[in-house]
Amino acid sequence: MKMIIHLAIKSLLNRKLTIALTIISLMLSISLFLSIDTLRLGAKKSFFGNVKSGDLILGSRSGEIQLLLYSLFQIGSPTNNISWESYKDFAEHSEVSWTIPISLGDSHKQFRVLGTNNQYFRYFNYRNKKQLEFENGEKLNDMFDVVIGSDVAKTLNYRLNDSIVIAHGISSQSLHDEFPFKVKGILKKTGTSTDRLVIVSLEALEIIHKDWKTGSRIPSVKKTNIELEKEDLKPKEITAAIIKIKSPIKIFKIQREINDYEKESLQAVIPGIALSKLWEIVSITENIMLSITTMVIVSSLIGLIAILYSTLSNRRKEMALLRIVGASPKNIFSLLLMEALIISICSIVASILLTQLLSIIVFPILDQKFGIYLEYKFISIKDFYFLMVVLFTSVVVSIFPALQAYKNSINDGI
Structure with missing residues (x-):
């Protein structure tokens, strides 16, 4: 041989x-x-790393894949919003551990704006249950703070305390220039859609849209930030919500409750199953x-x-x-x-x-x-x-x- x-x-x-x-x-x-x-x-x-955060996605009734794509990946546009009251009914459910509200619709220089609260930074996780970390700065504290993803910071060369203006819708034609935001934090690279997000508070979105109807701004007397903060800033609507259930065996039960909800046409999808179909x-x-x-x-x-x-x-x-x-x-x-x-x-x-x-x-x-x-x-x-x-x-x-x-x-x- x-x-x-x-x-x-x-x-x-x-x-x-x-x-x-x-x-x-x-x-x-x-x-x-x-x-x-x-x-x-x-x-x-x-x-699949993007769907590690919650057990259910709550949104208006549409296709499962569509709801998954716009809520977790910010791809496409939602058909309808859901009322804040309907969201609170399930956020305060005895079987629910925590929720992350999500509001979409605006943009900043082709990057999607996501309205949420600090629950997002606390509970959103990805890839082997990694949590979001800050490269610089911190989470949302003041009304007009904004946290940006790593791709946003790199592409637009933003640093802490830089001022940015949000556009109404996904184009840059109608600007909310009366309410500039200040960069409060820059997230570390995650390899997910979060890298391309501009994150603001739900209250801030409510304020900047108070004088807007059918995509246009209605002229009104300009108010100071102190006056605005005294107003009722509870959101009227949100786009979707990520829901974490206390016990995995209750997931299908809560899903049925959401799908059979009588006050509003709602839908709940299990992210892993919806992504498998995709x-x-x-x-x-x-x-x-x-x-x-x-x-x-x-x-x-x-x-x-x-x-x-x-x-x-x-x-x-x-x-x-x-x-x-x-x-x-x-x-x-x-x-x-x-x-x-x-x-x-x-x-x-x-x-x-x-x-x-x-x-x-x-x-x-x-x-x-x-x-x-x-x-x-x-x-x-x-x-x-x-x-x-x-x-x-x-x-x-x-x-x-x-x-x-x-x-x-x-x-x-x-």
Whole structure:
């Protein structure tokens, strides 16, 4: 066996360029598959990381996925708001541990504004139950304080105590410029939609919308902040709420109560279940990408067969010399298999090294730029099985050129 391995290595080194191109082709194919699979799982983990905070999402009756997207990911727009009284009925429910009210609708330079209270900073968590942390500053204290996500601070170059003006709606045409806000805190990077949020208090949103109707401001006498704070600032409506139930076995009970609520048309969705339904739709794209990558690997293996086949006629003299020095047809057969095995092992090792290098370089970029957090790992059990399948398949497909070499050595009769 040692002699077969030695001869195989010598033979491959004698055809450096052709073999190197074959190894590179197979290496890139395997790396592509491993990278796509890692990105797929990482994206899924990042999305599911956003739904770790509560057990239910309360909102107006619409689609489950729509409610999930605009309340947790700030994607899309809500169909209707829910009344503050309806929200309080469930916020004060004996089975409810805590709630986070959410009010959406305004923006600041294309970043969504989220109205809430300090419960958001206390209870909102993500990815393995991590809590929000401040890079600088602190939570909301005064009426016109604002806390911004890391992407907002970085993109707009904001620092503590900078003044910002909120726009009415998602455009920047109608501004609430009579009520400037002051940056009170900047959150650390989370890799979630929170990084792109401008967070203000519900009371502040109530104040800046007091003289607005149907998207336009109604001229009125300007009041001081002290006068405004004396007014009734209890929100009339909110967009949604995140609800945490004391006992997990009561989740479905509370969900039914919300869905059957008679005073208002409400809906409660379980974030994990709703996101799973969304991911079933996205999984079609995943499967297409994995199928394309699989075809690339198959084409590389076909290329391996083609290389071994194309060299058989040129190596006929080499095989004849091996027979002269005592090699049997079985040895010739084993030699071809060993060459394919060495090529496959080199490709797999190179692909693992390339994937690890890309992980070190690309993972921080994906986290910073796109909010896709990928945990660094060597290779998973699933990846190991996949690599073993590639190795086994490459040896199996090389049997055909090896058999041809076996027949040639017999026909040559040496």
